[in-house]
Amino acid sequence: MAEGVDTPTAILASAAAALRENPFDDISYRALGDAVGVSERTVYRHFPTRSHLLEGVAGWIESTEFPLPPFVTIPQFQEASRARFLAFDASPAFAFVCARAASISPTGESEATFFTRALVAMLATNYPSVNERDLRRVAATLRYFASTQFWARMRTGFDLSAPEISDAFDRTVAQALSGLPTLTRTSR
Template identity: 35%
Template structure:
């Protein structure tokens, strides 16, 4: 879901492989897809897939990072107080592509190979420092951590699986929780009168 590009630029072939695997994940899941089928869908040889992604785990992690940076990417918020709406929109995007949201959540928890469990952490910290400079370091870290937790595919998966919530309810709950985190500091910023 981040706006930053992947750690390394992908070749057209790599992007084709990752896009093909993402399509297949939505069609049949992650376990039932062979490298041969991915290669056919991507229009490359099977050896090419193995050259870039020697193991299924390498391929899954790279595809998850690609999904996060392409399918679930979003524009950077202009203000920290716009983040609840962005979180709502992200939850709605996860609900439209649930199989991909599950893959991103599972790999983001590993935090390796391009998967980022908190892709907007730096952005949130920067906005808070700028918009609410009187906020102490501990309080700022707590707000950033809470927003990062809400702004994650893992939160969407938890609300969906563990709480049995539907898409609109998940989006509303995440947005309202983000607003509740930010409301106590709203008066300390220049946005208070807006």
């Protein structure tokens, strides 16, 4: 194991590397332990079920292969999402693993993710008169349509490419935001 890397991170990196050659279901805990230099039992201690491992690998892949650039404005969010759709097209096996993980019941913390909090903050800044519940509803909509799940459904269900998925995404963002009151600033 590389010096300075913790065991769970090494296991996730090893699992992601194994995904380049094998489907997720063919990756064994024993092989992960051997690759990292720990026992199979240690792998189970960190990831007690396949769902835990899948969720962990997906999170690792999302942060290393598909990081979402920072955004403050809605156009920046749209551009960042379009760039991710292109990245998903470039590494579809990784993107499909992330989409699969997103479709299982969460095994981790139920706290809102950084991405969700960033969406709510962006919307609150652009639409200050909208109540918290409606901000969360629109944020949930935007989050889904920027996700690997949406990309995977468009790729497999409609055989759309990243640019075509981006067009559908942009129309959805416009529709989701159309009902919100626009921000008007007064000059000082």
